[in-house]
Amino acid sequence: MIRMRSLRGKLLGVVMLTTLVALLVSLAMIVAYDLRAYHQSVSGDMSTQSELIGHMSSAALAFDDKALAKQTLSLLRLRPKVNAGAxxxxxxxxxxxxVAPGQDVHFPQRAEAEGMRFENGKLTLFKPIVDNGELLGTVYLRAEYEMLGRGVDYGVIALLVMLPAMGVAYLIMRRADYIITRPILDIRDVAREVVQTGDYSRRAARTSEDEVAQLVESFNSMLSEVETRQRALAQSNGELAxxxxxxxxxxxxxxxxxxxxEQRVHERTLQLEATNGELAMAMEEAKSANQAKSAFLSSMSHELRTPLNAILGFAQILTSDKLPSTLPQKKEFANHILKSGRHLLTLINEILDLAKIESGAVALSMEPVALQEMLQEVQSMTEPLAAARGIRMLFPDACAFSVDADRTRLKQVLLNLLSNAIKYNREGGAVVVDCSGSGPGLLRLSVQDTGTGLKAEQVAMLFQPFNRLGQESGPEEGTGIGLVVTKRLVELMGGVIGASSSPGVGSLFWIELRAIDPLPSLAGSEAARALAVPAGARGPEAPASILYVEDNPxxxxxxxxxxxxxxxxxLLPAPDAHLGIELARVHQPDIILMDINLPGMSGLEAMRVLRSDSRTQHIPVIALTANAMPRDIEKGVAAGFxxxxxxxxxxDExxxxxxxxxxxIAERAALKAGRASKETS
Incomplete structure (x- = not known):
C-alpha cells in the first residue's frame, strides 16, 4: 500500500509517524520520571514522619503515658494523606x-518487622523506636498511595497532548510538502501534456536552484532541441529524396x-536520494543532540537546585525566630550547608571545565610529574570518603615512574576516577589502583572497583556528552559530564583513556600517558615551605594587622x-576602595585583602594606586574575588597581586x-636587618 501512494502521501506518512514516535517516547519518559519521583517522595515522607513520631513518642513509652502518645499521634491530622497511625x-x-476522620482501619494485633509495603492503593510502614540502643516500641503508619490513579491521569493527559500535536503536524506538513514536491510534479505535468498533445513549445517552470532545477533545465533543453528538429523536418518536406x-x-x-x-535523470535521482539521506541523518543527529541537551538541562536544573534547597532551607532555619534550634543543631545545619555548598561548587566547576575545554580555553602546563607523590596526594584525599562506606583503598607500594602531564589536571583526572569508583561501589567493597608500563614509552594508570558494573552498551556510551549513566545505577548526585571532562583532559595531555566492565563484578578505568625517567621527590620540601608558619614571628602582644577591602557584609x-x-x-574592614587606600596609608597594615568588583573604584584600580604610593607600595596585596576565569587570574597576577x-x-587555602x-614579610625583614648590620659593621 505504501508503494502505491503518491510522493506527497509518502512524505506526509513518514513525518507523521516520526512525530508520533517522538511524542510517545517523550511522554513515556516524563510519566516514568514523575511516577518514580512520586514513589520516592511518598516513601521518604512517610519514613521521615515515622522517625519524627518515634522520637516524640519515646518519652511516652518510657513512662507508659498513653495520653501523651495519643496526643503525639493526633499530630497526624495535619497530614491528610495519612489514614491511620499507631x-x-x-x-x-x-x-x-x-484514625483519620471517615476512615475504617483495623490495626494489626502485634507489631510487625521493620519495613514498608504497598497494596490496594495503600502504603503500610512499620518503624522501630530505639533510644540509646534500646527498643522502646514500633511506629505503624498507613497512608494513601495513588500510583495507579496518577498513571491513569497521565495517560489521559498524554492522549490530550498527542491529538492536537499530531493535528498541527499534519496541517503543517500538508502545506510544507507542496514546496518539496511541486517542482517534480510540474515536470510530470509538462511531460504528460507534451506526450498527449505533441506540443514541444511547452516549458517546465524553474522554481528553485537545486538539483531539481538542473533537471528542469535539461528537460527544457530537450524540448527545445526536439522543437528545432521538428521545424527542420517541416522545412524539408519539399525535398522528397x-x-x-x-x-x-x-x-x-x-x-x-x-x-x-534518462541517464541524467537517473544521475540526478541518485544525487537527490543521497542528499536526502544525508539530510535525514543530519536531522536525526540534530534531534538526538537536542534531546540529549534537553535532558542535560533538566538534570542540571535538578542537580543545582538540590544543594541550593539544603543551603537555603537550613539557612532559613538558622535565621528564623520561629524555629529555635540548639547549638548542636546549629552545628549540624551549618555542616549541611557547608557540604551542600561544596557539592554545588563541584557541579559548577565541572560545567565550567567542560565549557572551557569545548571552547579551547584550557591552557596546560606540561611538566614531569612523579606518580608516587601524586598517588599519595590523591590517596590522602579519597581515603576518608572510602572509609565512610567501608571501602578498602589499595594503592601500589611503589610507583617509581614519571609522566609528561599537567600536574593539576592529572590530579583532577585521578580524583574523578577514584571518586566514581567509590561512589558507584558496593558497601564494604574495594578500589584497586595500579601503575605499569603498557608499551614503549607509555605508562598505564588503572582504577578498578567492585561495584555493580555496566553492560556493554552502557560502556559504549560512557564518554558521550550529557549522558549520565549514574541515573541507571542509583540515585547518585552529579552532572553526568565528569567522564567527558576527564577524557578530554587526558587527550589534551597527549594520552588515551578506556574502560571495561562486567555486570555484577565491577569496572576498570585506565589512562595511558607518555612516560619519562623517574624524578626525585620535591613535594615534601615545597609543601613544608608553603605551609610553614613563622614561629614566634608575632605574638599576642603584637598581632599582625590585615586590611580587608570588601563591600559585601x-x-x-x-x-x-x-x-x-x-x-x-x-582585622581592619573597609567597605570600598577609597576608604581602603586611606586606611592603608594611615595604619600601614601588614597585609591587604582586596576584592576586585568594588563600587566606585575596582580592586585593580586600587592596586595601581597602592603601588604608585611610596607609603603603601611595600604592602603585599592578596586578591580575594569571585572572578575565577583564567583571563581574570592572569590579569590579577599581571597587576601585581x-x-x-x-x-x-x-x-585551609x-x-x-x-x-x-x-x-x-618576616624573611624580607630579616634580610633587610642583615644588610643593615653589615653596613653598620
Missing part, C-alpha cells in the same frame, strides 16, 4: 492509635536525447570569623596564604 510497645502490643533520411536522423537524435535524458563577616581564630591577627584567592573561600605571606 504506637506499639516493646512487647509488640498496641499502645496508642489514631531526403525526407526519409532526415526523418531517420531526427528519430535517432530523439532516441539519443532520450537516452541522455556577609563576606566581611565570614573573614572576621576566620580571623577571630587567629590571636596573632587583627601577591596571591590570587577565589571565592567561595577555602579556609586562605589560612595558608596568610601564613606564607607573613613568612615572606
Amino acid at each position: 504506637i506499639y510497645n516493646a512487647r509488640g502490643k498496641l499502645f496508642a492509635s489514631y 531526403r525526407e526519409a533520411e532526415q526523418r531517420a536522423q531526427a528519430q535517432q537524435e530523439v532516441m539519443r536525447l532520450n537516452q541522455e535524458l 556577609a563576606n566581611l563577616k565570614l573573614v572576621e570569623e576566620i580571623i577571630s581564630f587567629r590571636p596573632d591577627l587583627r 601577591f596571591r590570587y584567592l577565589i571565592k567561595p573561600i577555602n579556609i 586562605f589560612t595558608e596564604a596568610i601564613s606564607s605571606t607573613l613568612a615572606h
Whole structure:
C-alpha cells in the first residue's frame, strides 16, 4: 500500500509517524520520571514522619503515658494523606492509635518487622523506636498511595497532548510538502501534456536552484532541441529524396536525447536520494543532540537546585525566630550547608571545565610529574570518603615512574576516577589502583572497583556528552559530564583513556600517558615551605594587622570569623576602595585583602594606586574575588597581586596564604636587618 501512494502521501506518512514516535517516547519518559519521583517522595515522607513520631513518642513509652502518645499521634491530622497511625510497645502490643476522620482501619494485633509495603492503593510502614540502643516500641503508619490513579491521569493527559500535536503536524506538513514536491510534479505535468498533445513549445517552470532545477533545465533543453528538429523536418518536406533520411536522423537524435535524458535523470535521482539521506541523518543527529541537551538541562536544573534547597532551607532555619534550634543543631545545619555548598561548587566547576575545554580555553602546563607523590596526594584525599562506606583503598607500594602531564589536571583526572569508583561501589567493597608500563614509552594508570558494573552498551556510551549513566545505577548526585571532562583532559595531555566492565563484578578505568625517567621527590620540601608558619614571628602582644577591602557584609563577616581564630591577627574592614587606600596609608597594615568588583573604584584600580604610593607600595596585596576565569587570574597576577584567592573561600587555602605571606614579610625583614648590620659593621 505504501508503494502505491503518491510522493506527497509518502512524505506526509513518514513525518507523521516520526512525530508520533517522538511524542510517545517523550511522554513515556516524563510519566516514568514523575511516577518514580512520586514513589520516592511518598516513601521518604512517610519514613521521615515515622522517625519524627518515634522520637516524640519515646518519652511516652518510657513512662507508659498513653495520653501523651495519643496526643503525639493526633499530630497526624495535619497530614491528610495519612489514614491511620499507631504506637506499639516493646512487647509488640498496641499502645496508642489514631484514625483519620471517615476512615475504617483495623490495626494489626502485634507489631510487625521493620519495613514498608504497598497494596490496594495503600502504603503500610512499620518503624522501630530505639533510644540509646534500646527498643522502646514500633511506629505503624498507613497512608494513601495513588500510583495507579496518577498513571491513569497521565495517560489521559498524554492522549490530550498527542491529538492536537499530531493535528498541527499534519496541517503543517500538508502545506510544507507542496514546496518539496511541486517542482517534480510540474515536470510530470509538462511531460504528460507534451506526450498527449505533441506540443514541444511547452516549458517546465524553474522554481528553485537545486538539483531539481538542473533537471528542469535539461528537460527544457530537450524540448527545445526536439522543437528545432521538428521545424527542420517541416522545412524539408519539399525535398522528397531526403525526407526519409532526415526523418531517420531526427528519430535517432530523439532516441539519443532520450537516452541522455534518462541517464541524467537517473544521475540526478541518485544525487537527490543521497542528499536526502544525508539530510535525514543530519536531522536525526540534530534531534538526538537536542534531546540529549534537553535532558542535560533538566538534570542540571535538578542537580543545582538540590544543594541550593539544603543551603537555603537550613539557612532559613538558622535565621528564623520561629524555629529555635540548639547549638548542636546549629552545628549540624551549618555542616549541611557547608557540604551542600561544596557539592554545588563541584557541579559548577565541572560545567565550567567542560565549557572551557569545548571552547579551547584550557591552557596546560606540561611538566614531569612523579606518580608516587601524586598517588599519595590523591590517596590522602579519597581515603576518608572510602572509609565512610567501608571501602578498602589499595594503592601500589611503589610507583617509581614519571609522566609528561599537567600536574593539576592529572590530579583532577585521578580524583574523578577514584571518586566514581567509590561512589558507584558496593558497601564494604574495594578500589584497586595500579601503575605499569603498557608499551614503549607509555605508562598505564588503572582504577578498578567492585561495584555493580555496566553492560556493554552502557560502556559504549560512557564518554558521550550529557549522558549520565549514574541515573541507571542509583540515585547518585552529579552532572553526568565528569567522564567527558576527564577524557578530554587526558587527550589534551597527549594520552588515551578506556574502560571495561562486567555486570555484577565491577569496572576498570585506565589512562595511558607518555612516560619519562623517574624524578626525585620535591613535594615534601615545597609543601613544608608553603605551609610553614613563622614561629614566634608575632605574638599576642603584637598581632599582625590585615586590611580587608570588601563591600559585601556577609563576606566581611565570614573573614572576621576566620580571623577571630587567629590571636596573632587583627582585622581592619573597609567597605570600598577609597576608604581602603586611606586606611592603608594611615595604619600601614601588614597585609591587604582586596576584592576586585568594588563600587566606585575596582580592586585593580586600587592596586595601581597602592603601588604608585611610596607609603603603601611595600604592602603585599592578596586578591580575594569571585572572578575565577583564567583571563581574570592572569590579569590579577599581571597587576601585581601577591596571591590570587577565589571565592567561595577555602579556609585551609586562605589560612595558608596568610601564613606564607607573613613568612615572606618576616624573611624580607630579616634580610633587610642583615644588610643593615653589615653596613653598620
